[in-house]
Amino acid sequence: MSKTMNMNVDQDGIAVIEINVQDRPMNVITADFADDFKNCVEEITKDEKIIGAVLTSAKNDFMAGADLKSMLPTLIGLGDASAMAERIIESHKLNRAMETCGKPFVAAINGTALGGGLEITLSCHYRIAADRNDAVLGLPEVMVGLLPGGGGTQRLPRIIGIQAALELMTQGKHLKPQKALAMGIVNELAPPDELLPKAKQWILDGGKAIQPWDKKGFKVPGGFDPNTKGTIQMFSVVNAMVAKNTNHNYPAPIAIVSSVYEGCQVPIDTGLKIEAKYFVGLLCDPVSGNMIRSLFNNKQSADKLRARPKGVDKHTVKTLGMLGAGMMGAGITLVSAQAGYESLFA
């Protein structure tokens, strides 16, 4: 058994891969995971008894994305950008192998799937999500200054269309499974206990092991042609909206838009290379490292009260008194009152 997943083949020849990254509350993409997953895909491709595979998780949620905690140190004093891009382009080959191996892969998304976790499912030929109200799907990389670097900027627009994909990725929105279904990100919903049988059934019913973009004559849903009015208007407005929202201070949103714009005009393998280069550009930009540190790592540890002296209990504010309620004090009083605290000011 590997450290990050189990694979069992049932009597119908369907391989079920259960992701279970050890010592982590949530599945995240680690170096071990990539190795293990590669072995699974190779075995499924080789083994003639296996007719298809279901990808799911042994944990309560499906998978979050990259392991930001382990990423942060590597973002400081990054090495050779070109070599890094080469490694990422190399890693895309695994997803492409899965997409083109001729055997159907189904993602049985049993809970939350974010970032790299959702991107893996986009490389599957079919996606069924558990209809859970407490689960979310999304590509939130932009929130930490990055882009969906696991093929997300290439596959998502090719699945749901340019505009919807741009909106989701530049805002890092989380979606409930119902909404993900409505947008076409997943093909089907199922009650949690019917998820696995449904996924297997799709394979047994002859689910096709081909991605839309590998079919001849593929077109991006909704169309995408930089010589047509719709595309021209959409991108010129999107570019301005990104500038408005970032004040040119955050490099990730426009890198996402460019990756989509440039990558969707070329075959997907070339698009993945374009994405990798924009991704490495962001990795090398101090903004992403700073955002991961402040907004993710430090925020999480602050939420866990890391800096609180031992033996001092957590204090709950019931009433807030503000002395010197000028512009700022009045504002604090207002938001506190709106948050439900009894608030007084003088």
Add this chain to the structure above:
Amino acid sequence: MTDAYIFDHVRSPRGKGKSDGSLHQVTPVELLTQVLESLRDRNELDTSRIDDVIMGVVHNQGEQASNPARTAAINAGYAEEAAGKQLNRFCASGLEAVNSAAAQVMSGMSDLCIGGGLESMSRVPMDTVGGALAVDPQVAYGGYFVPQGISADLIASKYGFTREDVDAFAVESQKRASHARDEGYFDNSIVPIKDNLGDVLLDHDECIRTGTTVEDLAKLKPSFVQMGEFGFNSVAIQRYPEVEKINHVHHAGNSSVIVDGASAVLVGTKEVGEELGLTPRARIVGFASTGTEPTIMLTGPAPSAEKVLKRCGMSKDNIDLFELNEAFAVVVLLYMQQMDIDHEQINVNGGAIAMGHPLGATGGMVLGTLIDEMERRDLNTGLVNLCIGGGMGTSTIVERA
């Protein structure tokens, strides 16, 4: 250096650039063909002597792609020796084409050329033409791109021109254009455009609104409010933080009209003129293009005028008459302020606000209008220029021959 002379110029009338415009049924190449035919016929031109037909076309797409300059020359029955090329300096393309023709003549590498331009805005609409400038995210975001209407409103906001200022200017443009048309000032230069049976489709500028008043214009809603709210206002202010907010003053009534049209200007050496029996009408004294800040985009005319004046050892006081394309009212207002010239010295017969701006063709038209008026008033020197997308200006100085 050889002197370059202008022997003649003609233009099509400007037809409304929409599907109900009178020239909408005419293909772009046919439009230019008829202008080239007219230039040849009225000068009894031996077209085998023409070295190059240089045409400005802004939207090099669809029917206007693939070098309509050469295509129209052949279509017009020009001798096969008359080569043709298409160029693009956005709104100044037509003037740039004349300048290029002049440059070929002045360098001694050509004897006789035609410069001018073409734009059928009804058949190749602006919003169907992309290009990296506005669309490619790296270019548009990195370059603080905003559409021209926002640039025009940014100029008004930065330099303090009010809605009343721009509307009053527009009313005057309409008044002057109506007067000039009624007096027949344009007649000698306009080629009536005909259908294949020889019936005239249009013989006058179709969009002039005679009798427009400030009160009429006051009723029009500004055109670029929504566009600004999409984010372009924010982009403009990020580039110009001294501007607190964008004051949207431009609308259809004080901006250039979208029209179809074509123009052609015959440029050559004195010797070839003598040989072919052509009388020079003007000499091209000099020309210059320059770049300015791309977001505000439309402030190039004054710097390009200063550049060409300096290069020619002249000052603006040596210029008798000015012509500047009325892309937006504020462009001319700013130019008058920066050059310190009076409205009585510039666009004396109105401009594109009344008559229209067929992008690639306009440069040849405004140059022609200037020469006609210099002759009518018996003035000696003129300076013509246009503001240009991407933040540029192109100017030409001519003197009577």
